Amino acid sequence: MVDSSKSDCAAEVPSLAELRDSIDSIDRQIHQLINQRAVCAQRVADAKFIEFEAAKADGRDPEEVLFYRPEREAQVLRKVMERNDGPLEGRAVAHIFREIMSACLALEKPMQVAYLGPEGTFTQAAAVKHFGHAVIPQPQQTIASVFGQVESGECNYGVVPVENSTEGMVTHTLDSFINSSLKICGEVELRIELNLMAQSGVKIEQVKTIVAHQQALAQSRLWLDKHWPHVERVAVSSNGEGAKMAAADPSVAAVAGVMAQEEYNLVSLSSGIEDFSNNTTRFLIIGREAVGSSGADKTSIAVTTRNKPGALFNLLQPFQDAGVMLTRIDTRPSRTETWTYVFFMEFEGHVDDSDVKGIMEQIREQSVVIKHLGSYPKAAL
Template identity: 85%
Template sequence: MSDKPSGSAVDNDVPSLQELRVSIDGIDQQIHQLLNQRAVCAQQVADAKFIEFEAAKAAGEDPQEVLFYRPEREAQVLRKVIDRNEGPLNGKVVAHIFREIMSACLALEKPMQVAYLGPEGTFTQAAAVKHFGHGVIPQPQQTIANVFSQVEAGESNYGVVPVENSTEGMVTHTLDSFLNSSLKIIGEVELRIELHLMAQEGVEAGAIKTIVAHQQALAQSRQWLDKHWPHVERVAVSSNGEGAKMAADDPTIAAVAGNMALEEYNLVSLSSSIEDFSNNTTRFLIIGREPVGASGSDKTSIAVTTRNKPGALFHLLQPFQDAGVMLTRIDTRPSRTETWTYVFFMEFEGHVEDPKVKEIIEALTEQSVVIKHLGSYPKAAL
């Protein structure tokens, strides 16, 4: 019986390093050829869509604009990638690779413009990259309201806005923006939030007079800042990217932001992982002008306005109980149109085309003042 360990350098079953390198080169060539085949197919898809569009116009119909991006289709593809993966690569790692392949191929059909809460280096930009890949044209905006208006005006194809944080709750500016907007939620993305305290390289700790960040980031690191920087003024700014930009221009300012801002503005991390909770996660919504078809694993968001009367909330919740549908989120905001009237933002599993969801919508319509469908969209695949 041999005493040599399995997989050792003298194992005759293991190819030589040179043979392995030749194999990798051959596989890379095959991958390259397949990538180009897929890209050609994507270009043909674009041509086919234009032909259908022009044929509809010639027939006297009034077709909608050509839709190149289909969120439900991409969610289905990514789920299949994860489900069929056999390793050794992790399923989500492979899905991220496919995400970039689809992004590059979609850019061949039509480059998409995506607005997000800027400037460069924000977590919203990171969320946009995670959801769309690097093949889109980023359009940073100063405020959440600007993201909405940019998409509404058609200056951007889609927008990305933060909606809730696992430790600090809902982003009210985003919720309020939906009340007067015709835009639909077409997707979601979750991002693990790791915060750094950053400043210019070579700056001494004693030189820091102000710490800046978005109010959510300051809240998410409040305990850590109280312990380590208790006497330094904290100032909330429009975004973490804006805070990092300020730190890059002023050696007396330190910023709380993420990795992307650290790299974008050539800052150094004074301390990393300063968020108070290790599972700190922010959820973002993708907004667009057109509704999305069912993907097979979806969520629906609605806004329901009702008067403040006994049993109002109970009657809103009862249809979900009766239909056996999971309500995943509910938040309340005061209505701005009538005193003591409230808007309930409700999120639940299913698509508006599902029979059970239709029953819920009908039941809520009967008892509410106003009901607004904000969108049905695929659950985050990555």
């Protein structure tokens, strides 16, 4: 006797062909909606162009018409993750939307983004993570060059490393802010996985030099001490530059990431050589315009205080009184006066928030110079 309940259940399960047809139908709907969004983006571009021309005609600064709004994109990505109910993980869906927004923004105005190059650096990977693949990347040889390209208007935005969870702050980036008019517009956090790489076919005994950015060498110091103790290590301007050198010289091995390995057609001699598994680098997005509040922001300032007892305490007290989280404080020597220091401070909130305004006013009373480096959305991805 046949169990009718089992046969009925089997009949309800769609066939593989039917499931594929359903996927094709859903893909067509997704495609149509993406194109509808792109058309809307084009209309936004038209509206901004009209506003741009009106600003010029009225004698106003046309640069006030912003084509890229970091706070708006951060809000969209947060909403994507908040409303996501699976089965895809929220960040995975947000990355998809990141690329859709990137492509649609390129229809409005393709953006030039400077980053610490050459091709294959972690800074390039951070730029792609933040802006998507539709921007026009412009590799630069130094952090100073990234600042210069944005200041001159050659590039719309720049991406620079600022701190690593293992090795601390990137001092060149902090120093560049002291005399720059640029603002911090956003931040990116990137998990750093390091490989030791060389030309295909290179034997271990052929390697005479290991090259990388000084931060990458420091982040893999213990591993290199253990496995390659007698091989010379040379710091170069970037991991991408190190990979480029390895591609040209079989006696050179490079410490870099997968992007550099693929860019220069190298093979991995060892993978995952970073000393700490949670090795993460934070990057800053720099631009010429201030950023509006996104609802979940950070603010960065540089402060030079009077040289007197209690100066640092007086800087910190306003945060305690207002209940505002101070997320980072670092010092750098002032270049204008011997034994005077600049405090770089980062805290939660936007400069337009009432409590932040109060903190800024109190710090201004205690300092010789206070410089607002930017208020910007916290990293959404």
